Amino acid sequence: MFLKFIFKRKKKKIQKKFNFDITNWMELTKEQRLEIDSNEKHESMRKKKELLKSIRNEYIKLKNKKK
Secondary structure (H helix, E strand, C coil): CHHHHHHHHHHHHHHHHCCCCHHHHHHCCHHHHHHHHHHHHHHHHHHHHHHHHHHHHHHHHHHHHHC
């Protein structure tokens, strides 16, 4: 249930981020677009790793409580 809450909360934040104008994007140079894209990829990877780490910690806590 706790994880469900986290995932719902993350979805709402992601939806707000994707409001951008495609014409502005196309006016950027290729290097600028690649740089922005790579920054976004690094940021999303960091968030994924952070989420996985928190999930693993939750499982460890649950496992320890069972014992």
